Amino acid sequence: MPSAAEIAWLIPLLPLLGAAITGLGLIGFNRTLNQLRKPVSIGLISCLGASAVLSYAVLLEQLGGSPTVEHLFVWASAGSFVLPMGYVVDPLAAVMLSLVTTIAMLVMVYSHGYMAHDKGYVRFFTYLALFSSSMLGLIVSPNLLEIYVFWELVGMCSYLLVGFWYDREGAAHAAQKAFVVNRVGDFGLLLGILGLFWATGSFDFQGIADGLAAATSVGTVPGWAALTLCLLVFMGPMAKSAQFPLHVWLPDAMEGPTPISALIHAATMVAAGVFLVARLEPLYSQFPSVGLVIAVVGTITCFLGASIALTQMDLKKGLAYSTVSQLGYMMLAMGCGAPVAGMFHLVTHAFFKAMLFLGSGSVIHAMEDVVGHQPILAQDMRLMGGLRKKMPITAFTFLIGCVAISGIPPLAGFWSKDEILGQAFSAFPILWFVGFLTAGMTAFYMFRLYFLTFEGTFRGEDKALQQQLLRAAGESIDEEEEPHSSGVLHESPWSMTYPLIVLAVPSVLIGLLGTPWNSLFGALLNPEEAIEMAQNFSWRGFLPLASASVAISSLGITLAIFAYYLKRIDLGIQVAERFKSINSFLIRKWYLDDINEKIFVQGSRKLAREVLEVDAKVVDGVVNLTGLLTLGSGEGLKYFETGRAQFYALVVFGGVIALVALFGVLGNPPPV
Amino acid sequence: MDANLPAMAASQAPFPWLSLIVLLPAIGALLMPLLPEVEESNALNLPRNIAIAFLLADFLLMLTIFGRLFDTQAVGLQLVERVSWIPFIGLEWSLGVDGLSGPLVLLSGLITLLSAAASWNLESKTRLYFALLLVQASAQALVFLSQDFLLFFLSWELELVPVYLLIAIWGGKRRLYAATKFILYTALASLLILISGLALALSGNDFTLNLSELTNRSPSGSFGLLCYLGFLIGFGVKLPIFPLHTWLPDAHGEANAPVSMLLAGILLKMGGYALLRFNVQMLPDAHLQMAPALIVIGIVNIIYGALNAFAQDNVKRRIACSSVSHMGFVLLGIGAIDALGISGAMLQMISHGLIAAAMFFVTGSFYERTKTLSIPNMGGLAKVLPTTFAFFLTSSLASLALPGMSGFVSEITVFLGITSQEGFTPVFRAITIILAAIGLVLTPIYLLSMCRRVFFGPRIPALAMVEEMNPRELTIGLSLLLPTLIIGFWPRVAIDFYEASTNGLAEKLISHTLVTLNQATPLS
Secondary structure, three states, rough: OOOOOHOOOOOHHHHHHHHHHHHHHHOOOOOHHHHHHHHHHHHHHHHHHHHHHHHHHHHHHHOOOOOOEEEEEEEEEEOEEEEEEEEEEEHHHHHHHHHHHHHHHHHHHHHHHOOOOOHHHHHHHHHHHHHHHHHHHHOOOEHHHHHHHHHHHHHHHHHHHOOOOOOOHHHHHHHHHHHHHHHHHHHHHHHHHHHHHHOOOOOOOHHHHHHHHHHHHHOOHHHHHHHHHHHHHHHHHHHOOOOOOHHHHHHHHHOOOOHHHHHHHHHHHHHHHHHHHHHHHHHOOHHHHHHHHHHHHHHHHHHHHHHHOOOOEEEEHHHHHHHHHHHHHHHHHHOOOOOOHHHHHHHHHHHHHHHHHHHHHHHHHHHHHHHHHHHHHOOEEOOOOOHHOOOHHHHHHHHHHHHHHHOOOOHHHHHHHHHHHHHHHHHHHHHHHHHHHHHHHHHHHHHHHHHHOOOOOOOOOOHHHHHHHHOOOOOOOOOOOOEEEOOOOOOOHHHHHHHHHHHHHHHHHHHHEOOOOOOOOHHHHHHHHHHHHHOOOOHHHHHHHHHHHHHHHHHHHHHHHHHHOOOOOOHHHHOOOOOHHHHHHHHHHHHHHHHHHHHHHHHHHHHHHHHHHHHHHHHHHHHHHHHHHHHHHHHHHHHHHHHHHHHHHHHHHHHHHHHHHHHHHOOOOOOO | OOOHHHHHHHHHOOHHHHHHHHHHHHHHHHHHHHHOOOOOOOOHHHHHHHHHHHHHHHHHHHHHHHHHOOOOOOOEEEEEEEEEEEEEOOOOEEEOOOOOOHHHHHHHHHHHHHHHHHOOOOOOOOHHHHHHHHHHHHHHHHHHHHHHHHHHHHHHHHHHHHHHHHHHHHHOOOHHHHHHHHHHHHHHHHHHHHHHHHHHHHOOOOOEEHHHHHHOOOOHHHHHHHHHHHHHHHHHHHHHOOOOOHHHHHHHHHOOOHHHHHHHHHHHHHHHHHHHHHHHHOOHHHHHHHHHEEEEEEHHHHHHHHHHHHHEEEEEHHHHHHHHHHHHHHHHHOOOOHHHHHHHHHHHHHHHHHHHHHHHHHHHHHHHHOOOEEEOOOOOOHOOOOOHHHHHHHHHHHOOOOOOHHHHHHHHHHHHHHHHOEEEEOHHHHHHHHHHHHHHHHHHHEEEEEEHHHOOOOOOOOHHOOOOOOOOHOOOOOHHHHHHHHHHOOOOOHHHHHHHHHHHHHHHHHHHHHHHHHHOOOOO
């Protein structure tokens, strides 16, 4: 019998097969297939289940010390160039495979309940399977180009799923924004991959690292070029893992169905950037300044996410900014040269954040029965409150998630976040301090979410408040809407609560696998480092930092209790009124969306319109020769006299000429 | 069993398979005047059914020939036929196929067939329409297959006539303007092709029109350069290259969808094919000199086309501008003068042929239902036409070079071709790649914003009840998108077809670099 690693290629292939069959079925026999909901979901969950079993087997083998398995084949070739593709199974891949298959399976079970009334049920499951397959493919990719392939595919699935409810204007914009912002990151990633190929002639991680080390030491590739290439590649993870300033797509992506927010935009795909940086560790470890950039970007992101999360009123958006912030922590770890710590936080965060998102989905599902299907109402915490009594399982698991993310021992978040902060403390003390403050903010905003949602009294039946919220969002008020409002809050069905309970277990316990004195996780990913860490461990070094983080988290929680549970402090009056500019700075999300809209969206539209004008009036005219005639008749002259168009025409042609001149100087073609 | 049969067949001249490919549709066209005119669309539309039958037979014939008789390992021409036709001007009926033309012949066979099937509901002058389509099928096969310059030129011109008429008779409101512009651009440009070709034919010791013999001349110096420029402008109009592209949005804007499929799927590819066949294969020295210029034009195409596309408010004009942008990658690949680049350019032609045809087909399919192509007037179509939406989105994603689809493989190959071309300085390569990659950011902006504005959002009441794609339309869409997916997953399917030829072409270019270098050494 072959070892599990030998047949690991089946792990991404099984969900792909499932998705392909249902996808073709949806095109060919749409009506029939849409009636076969149960068979489809059971079939796809079994596909993923089989992948999960295989992944666990692979993980067990790796825990038992099996060597890395890699298989390659020639995918494309031209002349002497061959492009290999294939798969690799090593400890890092094994951990990620198990993580992704587990969460994807739970999310699928959950979706059975969450999407029960949706017409697109089958399509949703097809997309989910397609996403799982792409994500699993990304994990087992042995080289950068194959990573790029799956990188784009997970991006596409994210696009499809964010835009799943395509009749919602918001979803359409969010999906497009997610894709385009990610393409900006991929632009850098692709340039970096091509540049590294130019410098080293290789695509695989170790080959690139060795090649670049050799090339810089010989001097064929100057140091600044090597640095630039490393940073270009990092643009990919910046977009995918929502790092400042490319994080803008992630909060908007919450327009997608909540199971998607849990799977793609919290647990797996957004972590792909962190995963890629971990994969590139042999490359990045050569350049300490790249590490510094990564750490700084991570810290800014971490602080930015938490600060915006403080003021969010939308439950999902609050969680989304929290995800941005936590991804910042992971990047900080990567920048400090501690990929094991970053990966450990990735794993713990995946469990508790998936649970939090699924919990929020359960809340929204219940709210929809009272306030209708509009996200502006169903997700706004001003209409929630007191839900704990109606939905105890959701509330309890959500509370576990809040404690876990706040870094209270012995729950998962404590161990992983504390390890990152410890690493940051020894590498960049200033960044540690920002991360430390953020930990306090995290605890505060998470408990703020919990109290506003689950404690106090239920405010959902307040029609005046609903109208006010709708008006604020600029939505027209539909009087006849509310076809399906039963008006009764209820706990979600078993298919939704069961995954919550399952996820609560690792959220509590998994941190114990990565205690600094005996880290099983470290021993798997990097045995030497783990032994070293265990040897260097001393309570005297650990306790002060750990108690400081626990203290600041407790402070945050206490503040939240006073403000939102006991209602002793009114933050709205005491803080928000006093520091108006800071408050609006946070509410407007650091004005980044406005800047983005002004410069990039409007700018590109304007540029395109002007280019078209030039094309229609100048290029077309000149080539047609009719331009000359209209010039004579004065019609075209008028156009030219406006000056602006002339200027742009000059820019376009000047650009062409400059490019021609450029190749004359730089082109240096082989003959001559 | 008669054991003598194969031996006898072998002793005779080989069967003229390629001529059969060329002539079969023409025979169908000759039948058309004999058929009764059909006034309304129904299942018994004889001209349509016969045209589809002939095109299907032709396509199956191509599949058989390329599957059974074509040797993918061979570098040179295969299945060569040479019959003297008009000896007095040296015109020969000379056909042959290699890896450069083979895939394109197959592509054009497929797309013409699907285009005929997409014209199912055509209601006016069906006999003429389908006759023109069949003539077009013959002419375009002849363009790719002819190995005699004059024959090539004649077919190049012949193929303009049906397209002109197809736009001018069955087009939109400004059809005459668009058709005239199309014919003026291409016909004037053809003059340059004729002059360059005849100049080449006359340049040697003896007059010849045979392409293989012309290829062996490979003139150098300013004469070669002049011929090169003539060809470049002549073929560049078809590709199209900046600034000769402005006929394309007009033609696409006015032509009906099946004719747009032909334009985007086949006609543009003739430009790319002819550049490879004439400029690269015949004039390698001039090409080595001009390659950086091609790259510069390619970049302008990519960025300029994309920006234009973003500003277009008409679905078909937007896709037309996206073609300008995508064909920039063909220029880039040809300009990269290495095996990877040329292979990428070939694959980009095949891939764009399939994808652009798919986009135009789906556009035509919903235009039949909505009667509008204006993006601001649409919205929420996905709610009414979910399958159409799926097809349009898939072809958009293919067009923006999503991995798993053929466009990604071809564009990444072109990028790698530029990256690994040691003949250019690193700075030139870096700038080229950065600018071309900007195109990769612009493509999703204009394609996805079109998808969003046409298909996403709440349903608009004007488009209340329209019917979803029928099985015929599903089949056409799948016939275009499945190959893109297959090539995207397993590119060797397509690459193996032409790899021997593109590698041969690249080797020839390399040997010319060596020759010029060797000639230069004594001087230095």
